[in-house]
Amino acid sequence: MARWRDGWGELVVVGDGDGGGGDAGGGGLRVPLEIAASYRARTRGLLGRDSVDGAMLLSPAGSVHTFRMRMPIDVAYLDRRLRIIAVRTMRPGRLGLPRPRSRHVLEAAAGAMEGWGLRVGVRVEVRVSSPYAGT
Secondary structure, three states, X not given: OOOOOOEEEEEEEEEOOOOOOOOXXXXXXXEEEEEEOOHHHHHHOOOOOOXXXXXXXXXXXXXXXXXXXXXXXXXXXXXXXXXXXXXXXXXXXXXXXXXXXXXXXXXXXXXXXXXHOXXXXXXXXXXXXXXXXXX
């Protein structure tokens, strides 16, 4: 299972994994990604924010809640191979049920995931930005 540190990167939408979808050149759609891997970062998540630029990855995680959130969000549950097993839109003040086989959770502004083509069966990749990039 992949392990990340808190930080930044990009989410790459690879495709449905059966030879279809995605970009044949290994590209795919790229989305700015914030990684929340520590307990503290996962607990905070998107709380207190009015918007999110791209997506947030909570890892490890099997469920989320939207108590004290200011906006509705899309939530995608990922298995250990980073394949989407469920996608839901949650309004503020909701408790998401734990998903069997879920190891990671993606959060984004409501409606964003549909625009990115994220649906059950699609596989994604996480590319971590170097902490020294741009310095």
